[in-house]
């Protein structure tokens with residue numbers, strides 16, 4: 318007769334429990350490349366394999382900044398646009414377990430730099446996309462496409478990212494109870510994104526249902542809530558193109574937005590080789606001009622105001638350039654260049670009165686260039702350093718004059734770079750959308766949160782292990798030193 322294996326049951330239990338833990342902690346990955354106007358970034362996101370559609374579960378695992386400029390700058394040698402991505406894609410291979418590569422979706426989205434190139438030279442933009450696609454297909458990931466994002470998508474996905482990471486989209490589960498009082502429009506946070514070539518504003522407003530200026534409406538149903546988002550992307554109003562707008566025209570030479578003592582010979586082409594300003598190119602024989610700094614905040618504000626057109630509005634209300642904008646509502650997260658610039662200027666605290674912020678910026682603009690260089694030139698690229706006075710003034714003018722924030726509502730803006738270790742930007746929202754990670758309807762509230770679930774399984778595993786040891790101990794042949802008297 319076959320002897321019963323006393324080990325059989327506990328071993329099976331242990332293996333099962335370890336298996337369960339392994340499944341619970343398995344991770345899925347996704348890669349998104351943000352092909353921006355100034356540079357390309359690669360983001361790796363990760364989330365638990367057993368997705369239960371809760372919010373706050375997808376997080377950024379890795380970020381790689383592609384060396385060199387944005388893909389739109391490679392028109393003369395498109396293959397180099399593809400080659401530029403290789404080192405970050407190699408990093409992605411190292412950061413994702415090999416067995417997961419074939420099932421890791423890989424997306425590339427291009428924004429305003431490529432929108433401008435498409436306007437300027439559509440076949441050159443096609444060539445760049447072809448080169449990029451060739452490189453992406455050469456990697457073992459699940460390639461899902463490289464495409465141009467519409468400005469509206471860029472704005473809307475940025476809004477999704479901010480609200481997802483802030484846990485503002487779903488019902489909050491508190492001790493097993495659903496806490497629903499602050500969701501929908503009331504809790505959503507607006508998104509302000511300032512890139513190099515375009516800028517986006519996206520928010521929900523109780524006074525906007527999409528009937529006025531429907532082009533600005535994006536409707537979502539997320540976790541059982543309907544949102545009609547107002548969003549607009551201003552092409553040419555990112556900070557690099559806005560600088561060209563401000564530089565073009567007769568005031569180009571003595572520039573109040575640059576520090577006193579700044580004196581650089583620049584090529585006209587560096588200002589005018591963009592569809593944003595090409596029609597304003599002066600008819601001069603000379604190829605270069607001298608860019609002199611004046612260091613005057615008030616005059617700089619005036620120059621910047623002149624790049625916005627406030628004269629006509631065919632809607633009930635507008636921001637600028639005749640674009641409809643409903644009344645601002647709620648809190649706003651301002652990211653990308655909003656953060657880079659205000660962080661450098663030490664002006665990210667929006668509880669400081671706006672008057673004080675302006676005074677500090679004015680003092681900074683009045684600082685001579687030699688002094689600014691002496692302080693910072695070892696830490697900050699000179700191009701950025703030279704432009705912070707312009708960029709800070711542009712940001713405040715765009716917000717206050719362009720979008721109609723007031724000294725009271727300024728404090729509703731928070732300058733943000735990351736939320737819970739993930740960068741604020743359109744990429745996460747884009748991936749959440751394409752992987753159907755956010756359902757339209759609220760999922761049934763799971764009996765346990767993910768953390769509690771993992772904790773319970775772990776405690777069970779430990780408990781079973783202890784039981785196993787005890788059983789083992791009781792079955793182990795005992796060798797007594799004392800002889801037994803029978």
Ligand SMILES: Nc1ncnc2c1ncn2[C@@H]1O[C@H](COP(=O)(O)OP(=O)(O)O)[C@@H](O)[C@H]1O
Nearest residue numbers: 353354355356511512513514557653654657701
């Ligand atoms: N540390 C920094 N200081 C100042 N400007 C920066 C810094 N880092 C990036 N920028 C600039 O901020 C702008 C926005 O950056 P980004 O969002 O990456 O733009 P894009 O996606 O258009 O390339 C760009 O003009 C970029 O050159």
